[in-house]
Amino acid sequence: MEFEEFMESYADKCCANHTGSAGKMEVDAAVEMFSRLEELHNIRYSSYVGDGDSKTFKDIVESQPYGEDCIVVKKECVGHVQKRMGVRLRKLKKETKGLGGKGKLTAKLIDELSVFYGLAIRRNSNSAENMKKAIWATLKHKVLIASYIAASIFNDGYGSILKMLHVLNVIIGPNAVATCADLDETRISIADARSYEASKEGRIHRRELRSAAEEAFCEEEDSFYEARMAD
Numbered sequence: 001m002e003f004e005e006f007m008e009s010y011a012d013k014c015c016a017n018h019t020g021s022a023g024k025m026e027v028d029a030a031v032e033m034f035s036r037l038e039e040l041h042n043i044r045y046s047s048y049v050g051d052g053d054s055k056t057f058k059d060i061v062e063s064q065p066y067g068e069d070c071i072v073v074k075k076e077c078v079g080h081v082q083k084r085m086g087v088r089l090r091k092l093k094k095e096t097k098g099l100g101g102k103g104k105l106t107a108k109l110i111d112e113l114s115v116f117y118g119l120a121i122r123r124n125s126n127s128a129e130n131m132k133k134a135i136w137a138t139l140k141h142k143v144l145i146a147s148y149i150a151a152s153i154f155n156d157g158y159g160s161i162l163k164m165l166h167v168l169n170v171i172i173g174p175n176a177v178a179t180c181a182d183l184d185e186t187r188i189s190i191a192d193a194r195s196y197e198a199s200k201e202g203r204i205h206r207r208e209l210r211s212a213a214e215e216a217f218c219e220e221e222d223s224f225y226e227a228r229m230a231d
Contacts (some may be wrong), residue, residue, distance in 0.1 A: 023055070030056045034065040034072065048072050051080040082118030086110055103146075113138065157184040 018025045034045050044066050048057050057074045065072070089110045093100045100106065120134035152160035158180035162172055 027056045027059050031059050031063050031065070034060050035063060038066060044070060045072060046070070048074050049077055050074050051077045078118055078121050081121060082114050085117045086114040089113065109142070113142070116142075157187065159184060 018028060020028075030048075034048075038044055048060060050057050057072075060072055089105065090107075093105050093110070098104075116138040117135060120138055121131055124131035124134050149161070149164075152164070162176065162180055165172055165176075
């Protein structure tokens with residue numbers, strides 16, 4: 001009752017010009033904007049920039065705001081296309097066990113791939129073929145860099161990273177040098193330990209330990225059979 005009384009008193013002041021859902025209001029507003037533009041400003045919108053939602057564009061095309069001779073075309077918003085790439089990669093990472101983690105498909109790598117994906121589209125908007133090549137080049141480039149760094153560390157240690165930075169004119173401080181030295185020392189220690197375990201000396205050493213353990217066990221067992229132990 002109170003609402004009805006309010007509406008009666010407010011009806012003359014209300015500026016609402018749409019009846020329906022909020023989504024339909026957006027569609028109707030876009031159609032009206034396209035339709036009245038030529039009359040008000042003597043210009044036409046030849047393109048519609050969308051974010052993947054085709055409902056608004058569909059209604060604009062069906063309304064034929066400028067007649068059959070001028071068809072409005074849709075252009076995808078690269079920002080939204082780029083965003084969808086990131087969304088799909090994150091979904092793939094979540095659904096695929098073992099795909100994420102250090103050295104794999106990390107959140108940082110997903111962000112980088114999304115940015116490069118967007119750049120490839122923007123820089124080759126006039127050629128689908130060049131766009132495709134640029135997108136694949138991004139992936140190959142990232143894989144190539146990762147492979148080169150991994151091979152360099154394996155062959156020459158973390159000091160090779162410092163050489164790369166030097167080539168790029170990056171100033172290398174003492175902390176970076178010390179960190180790489182520590183990492184290399186740890187890496188070598190682990191490699192030596194693994195090598196030793198797998199070597200002949202390692203097998204002999206393990207055999208000696210087993211023999212010593214067996215002898216100790218036998219000596220302990222023999223003590224139970226000394227005189228009068230059974231009484």
